[in-house]
Every structure is written in C-alpha cells, then in structure tokens.
Amino acid sequence: MMRIGVFSEDYKLQPLLSSALGKEFQVILESHEDGITQMLFAERCDVVILDLDSNYRSIEQRMACCRRIAENPVPSVVMADDSLRHAAIELVQLGAHGHCRKPPSVRELKAMLSRAYENAAFTRAPRAVQEPTEDAVLSDQAVRSPQEPTRGEAPISKLAIQCDQMIGHSQAMQQVYDLVKRVANLNASVLVTGESGTGKELIARAIHNTGARFRRPFVAVSCGAIPETLIEAELFGHEKGAFTGTVGAREGYLEQAGDGTLFLDEIGELSLSTQVKLLRVLQQREFCRLGSSRLIPLRARLVFATHRDLSELVAQGKFRQDLFYRINVMRIDAPALQEHPEDIPSIASHFLRRYSEEYDKPMEQIEPDAMSLLQRYSWPGNVRELENVIQQAIILAKTQSVRSEDLPHNIREEDVVSISDYHPDGSFERQLREYKIRLAATAVREHNGNKTLAARSLSISRAYLHRLIRLADQPMEMEEVLVASDGQEFGTA
Numbered sequence: 001m002m003r004i005g006v007f008s009e010d011y012k013l014q015p016l017l018s019s020a021l022g023k024e025f026q027v028i029l030e031s032h033e034d035g036i037t038q039m040l041f042a043e044r045c046d047v048v049i050l051d052l053d054s055n056y057r058s059i060e061q062r063m064a065c066c067r068r069i070a071e072n073p074v075p076s077v078v079m080a081d082d083s084l085r086h087a088a089i090e091l092v093q094l095g096a097h098g099h100c101r102k103p104p105s106v107r108e109l110k111a112m113l114s115r116a117y118e119n120a121a122f123t124r125a126p127r128a129v130q131e132p133t134e135d136a137v138l139s140d141q142a143v144r145s146p147q148e149p150t151r152g153e154a155p156i157s158k159l160a161i162q163c164d165q166m167i168g169h170s171q172a173m174q175q176v177y178d179l180v181k182r183v184a185n186l187n188a189s190v191l192v193t194g195e196s197g198t199g200k201e202l203i204a205r206a207i208h209n210t211g212a213r214f215r216r217p218f219v220a221v222s223c224g225a226i227p228e229t230l231i232e233a234e235l236f237g238h239e240k241g242a243f244t245g246t247v248g249a250r251e252g253y254l255e256q257a258g259d260g261t262l263f264l265d266e267i268g269e270l271s272l273s274t275q276v277k278l279l280r281v282l283q284q285r286e287f288c289r290l291g292s293s294r295l296i297p298l299r300a301r302l303v304f305a306t307h308r309d310l311s312e313l314v315a316q317g318k319f320r321q322d323l324f325y326r327i328n329v330m331r332i333d334a335p336a337l338q339e340h341p342e343d344i345p346s347i348a349s350h351f352l353r354r355y356s357e358e359y360d361k362p363m364e365q366i367e368p369d370a371m372s373l374l375q376r377y378s379w380p381g382n383v384r385e386l387e388n389v390i391q392q393a394i395i396l397a398k399t400q401s402v403r404s405e406d407l408p409h410n411i412r413e414e415d416v417v418s419i420s421d422y423h424p425d426g427s428f429e430r431q432l433r434e435y436k437i438r439l440a441a442t443a444v445r446e447h448n449g450n451k452t453l454a455a456r457s458l459s460i461s462r463a464y465l466h467r468l469i470r471l472a473d474q475p476m477e478m479e480e481v482l483v484a485s486d487g488q489e490f491g492t493a
Contacts, residue, residue, distance in 0.1 A: 001026050002117055003044060007036065007069065008051035009062075013103070017049070020106045025113070036065060045074055047116045049109075052080040052087055053102065063087055070094040073222050075116035079104055092388050093197075093381055095222075098358075111358060167350050168343035172335040176203060179332045184211035189282070189327045191267075192305040194334030195461050197384030200305040201265060203334055207303060208261040216260030219300075221253050224269035231274055233290055242291025254287055257300035267327065268308040268319060279323045302327070309462055312452055333463045337379040337386065344375050347383060351390040352402065363394055366402040373404055377411045380459065440468040 004025040006017055011031075018027045028045060030036065050066045069076055070091040078099035080088035088099035097116035100108055183190050184207050192200040201220055208218045226234050233243070237252030253262055270278065281287045285298045304327045313319035337344070348366055356363035366374070370393075379385055393406040404412060443454035444465075455465040 002046045002113070003028060004113060005030060005045035005048040005074075006051070007031075007048060007066070010051055010053060013051065021110070021113075024110070036069060047097075047113050048074055048076040049113075050076050050078045050091065050096065051102070052078060052084045063090075066091055067094055068225070070096040073220060073225060077109070077112045077116055079109075089388060089392070092391075093384060098391070108359070115358065167347045168340055169346075170340035170343045172340040173343065176332060176335065177206075179330075180206045180210055183207060183330050183332070186211075186330070187301055188329040189301075190303045190330045190332060191310075191328045192303065192332050192334060193310075193463060194305075194307065195336050195382055196307045197382035198334035198336055199383055200307075200334050201263060203332055204261070204263040204303040204305060208263075208301075213260050213301060217256065217258050218261050218263065219253050219257040220263040220265065222265045224266035228271055228274075231270070232277065235274075235278075236287055237289040239289050239291035242289070249289070252289065254281070254298060254300065255296060259299045260301075261303055262300045263303045263305070265305045266307070267304045268306040268310055268313055272318075272320065275320045275323050279320060279326060282323075282326045309452055336461055336464055337382045338460070339464055339467065341375050344386070345371055347386060348374055348390055351387050352394065355391050355394050359394055361394055361397075362400055363397065363402065364400045366393075367404070370402050370404045370407055373407055373411050378459070437468050440465055444469075 002025045004021055005028045006014060007030050008014055008017075009031050014029050014031075018029065021027050048069055050069060052062065052066065066078070066087075067090075070078075076091075076096045078088040078091045078096050079102040080099060081102045085099075088096075092099055098112050100112060180203065190204075190207060192203050194200050204220070205218060208214060221234070223231065233250075233252065235252050235254055237250055237255055239249045277287075281298055282302070286295045287298060288295060310319055310324050310328070314321045314324050345366075348371065352363050352366060374386070374389075381388070389408060389411065390402070392408065393402045396406045397403070439458060440454070443458050444451060447453040447457065451462055451465055455462040458465070
C-alpha cells in the first residue's frame with residue numbers, strides 16, 4: 001500500500017484527506033516543519049502532499065520548507081488556494097510533480113498521487129518493453145522494435161528513449177542519443193551536465209535502459225536534497241545503533257542499486273568530507289555501512305549529473321580535483337531548450353496530450369499564434385518550464401485550443417531581438433546563427449576571455465557558449481575575434 005505524507009496545518013483538511021484517501025493509501029499527517037525529515041526518511045513516504053494556504057501564520061517560512069521537500073527525491077504534489085497559485089507553480093518548477101486547487105477534487109488528487117508514484121517507481125524497477133514511436137523521444141524507458149535482436153546493436157535512429165520532459169529529433173538531441181548509445185554498455189563513469197530542467201536524469205535513465213543493465217534497478221538520488229547529516233547514511237546504509245535514532249539496519253543507495261545503475265544528481269552539492277568517502281568507493285570499488293567494518297563490493301554503475309561548472313568549483317576549492325577526474329570519464333551535455341527550438345512544437349503537443357488527459361479536459365491543439373510565441377521565448381527554465389506553461393494554459397483555456405491569451409504574460413510580452421545588419425541573400429537560420437556567434441565573441445572579449453562570466457552575462461550555459469564558438473564558418477576569423485585582451489586565446493575560464 002502506498003504511503004502518502006500530508007504536510008498541512010489545516011486541521012479541518014487533515015481528517016478529510018485521511019477519510020478520502022485512507023481506503024487506498026496509508027496516510028501520514030504532519031503539520032510542523034520539525035517533523036518533515038522524519039516523514040521523508042524514517043516514515044519512507046512514497047508521495048508527499050504539500051498544502052499551501054494564505055491563512056497560514058508564516059507563508060514564507062512554509063514556502064522555505066516546501067521548497068526543500070519539492071527538491072527532495074520523494075515525489076510531491078502541491079495543493080494551493082488561488083491566491084498562492086504562483087507559489088505552487090514555483091514548487092513545480094523546483095521538482096514537485098504537479099499542483100491542484102484547494103479544496104481538491106478527490107479524483108484529480110488520486111490521479112496525481114498515482115502518477116507521481118509511478119514516475120518515481122521507475123527509479124526502483126525496470127519497465128516493460130513497448131513498441132517504438134516515430135520520433136526520437138527521451139522518456140521513461142528505452143524501447144526497441146521486434147527486429148532488433150540485442151540491445152547493444154540497435155542503431156540510435158531506432159531507439160526511443162522515453163520520458164515525460166524531453167522529446168526531440170533535432171540535431172542537438174540526436175547528438176545526445178548517439179552518446180547514449182556509445183556509453184550504454186560501458187562500465188565507465190558518465191557525467192551529465194546541463195542547465196536545470198533539461199532532463200539530465202532522463203539521459204541517465206536512457207543510458208541504463210539502453211545497456212545490459214536494463215533489467216536491474218535504477219536508483220536516482222538528488223544529493224542536494226538530502227540533509228548533510230543524513231547523506232552518508234543514505235548512500236552507504238547503516239547497521240542498528242550506528243547513530244542516534246536508528247532502530248534497525250538498512251541498505252544504502254549503493255546497495256539498493258545492486259547490479260544496476262546509481263544516478264547521483266547535483267553531485268556538486270556534496271560536502272568535501274562526503275566527496276572523500278565517495279572517491280574511495282570509486283577507487284576501491286567497495287564500501288562499508290555506517291557502524292560496520294564489513295566490506296561490501298560495489299556492483300552498480302554510477303552516473304553523475306550537475307548543473308554547475310565543476311571545473312570552476314575545483315578552482316575554488318569546493319570540489320576535489322581527483323574526484324572530478326574520476327567521474328568525468330565520459331561527458332554528455334544536456335542541451336538547453338533554446339539550443340533546439342525546432343523541437344518545441346512536438347514537446348508542447350506532447351504535454352498538451354498528457355495533461356489534457358490527466359485533467360480530464362479535452363484539448364485539440366495549440367493555435368499557431370500561441371505556438372509562435374512559445375518558439376520565440378527564451379525558456380530559462382528549459383523543458384520543465386515549458387511543461388509548466390502548458391499545464392497552466394490547459395487550466396486557463398476557455399476553449400479546446402490553447403490561445404496566446406492563455407499563455408503567461410512574460411511569454412506574450414517578451415521582445416523579439418531585431419538584427420540590424422539583415423542580409424536578404426542569407427537564410428534566417430544562418431543569419432541567426434551568425435548573430436549568436438558574434439554575441440558570444442563580444443561577451444568573451446568583454447570579460448577578458450572568461451567563458452563562465454561571458455555565458456552568465458548572456459544568460460546561457462557555458463556549454464552552449466562553447467557550441468556557439470564551434471559553429472563558426474570561418475575558424476581563422478573567429479580565432480582573431482575570440483582573443484582575450486592579453487593577446488592569448490581564451491581557452492580557459
């Protein structure tokens with residue numbers, strides 16, 4: 001039976017939820033911030049309901065706690081009254097599965113809880129094989145056609161890597177699929193980098209499901225969401241009495257992964273002391289539970305991810321250089337959505353179908369004007385933000401089509417950059433590419449060759465800045481432009 005945690009101060013709502021959900025789920029109630037760690041880790045809730053209400057004493061304090069829960073590996077859904085809808089949306093952007101109005105429809109709430117649990121359950125057990133779709137889809141599982149005899153030999157064009165957030169057949173996504181295929185059957189560590197919301201975990205799942213370990217567990221861990229005092233116990237496990245509050249022995253994530261894959265997200269958030277212990281595990285391929293001296297062999301493959309620049313953290317002394325070399329054997333960059341805008345129509349349509357079904361609100365299409373706005377927007381939150389926008393649009397839509405007025409104000413009002421040096425003899429794509437390259441070159445020059453600062457000034461990722469530089473049609477001309485003020489080529493940042 002699923003264990004549902006309810007984080008709510010509404011003492012009238014608590015018994016109603018217990019009654020409505022109690023026949024199908026085990027409901028655990030918690031009203032105070034102090035009990036959250038107990039609910040998440042000791043009670044082992046499968047899904048947590050976050051209740052937001054403008055009548056609460058300190059909504060800011062409440063939101064701070066809810067933010068920590070939303071970023072936690074335990075899936076969560078948000079209930080909020082109309083005045084706090086913006087806060088619910090923020091929590092969804094941080095990682096909550098979805099949100100609903102308060103008071104909720106019991107049917108809608110049950111559907112959201114089940115879906116959140118099913119999505120999270122994928123990290124603990126492999127899925128069944130399905131027929132492939134026409135598009136290359138980065139999604140919950142890897143699927144193959146009946147003609148493909150083995151997982152290791154399938155061409156990447158036949159591979160559908162499914163997930164809820166990323167769908168694409170652009171060149172940027174094809175590069176990701178190609179790298180997934182190349183590393184799937186290797187035991188080497190893989191580092192997945194990219195901005196928040198680009199689907200780094202989904203790439204890790206694709207690696208797992210495409211390789212020989214696909215029938216073994218996939219365990220995903222968000223390092224930044226686990227309190228520092230608990231991270232070692234969560235990773236390595238512990239014996240009974242290892243520290244105050246332990247009532248029995250428990251396997252850690254390294255053991256739970258078995259012969260499968262352990263995905264450590266936000267690896268840059270680990271403390272230096274934990275980094276030392278993880279480095280030893282990677283070097284020795286063995287570890288001990290807390291409170292035990294018995295060595296346990298590491299059988300799982302490890303895949304790491306971060307949205308931060310680890311080389312910069314190394315330079316700042318916040319990340320161990322030897323650990324960086326250990327985890328950065330093979331690197332895959334998850335492209336930002338602004339790098340493959342041609343995929344936006346198919347991604348948006350996918351979310352339209354998914355959430356119109358989940359909300360039981362039939363939707364036919366996204367109107368051309370609205371789609372044009374979606375393609376012009378810069379998407380700083382990437383696919384996760386697009387998903388959230390489509391959810392909002394479905395809820396607000398008064399017809400069976402998403403119109404431009406159903407989109408958020410910031411998307412409707414974002415200015416389109418005009419290119420003054422327009423040349424009618426060149427294609428739009430070529431001119432846009434050249435314009436981006438010039439912007440990148442100027443930013444790097446103005447920041448004395450520091451790519452990190454240049455990327456930050458343009459609100460793009462450092463990896464995207466590198467791609468813009470490599471796109472230059474005239475390498476020698478670009479080399480002359482992209483030179484730091486001291487006369488040295490800006491090779492490092």
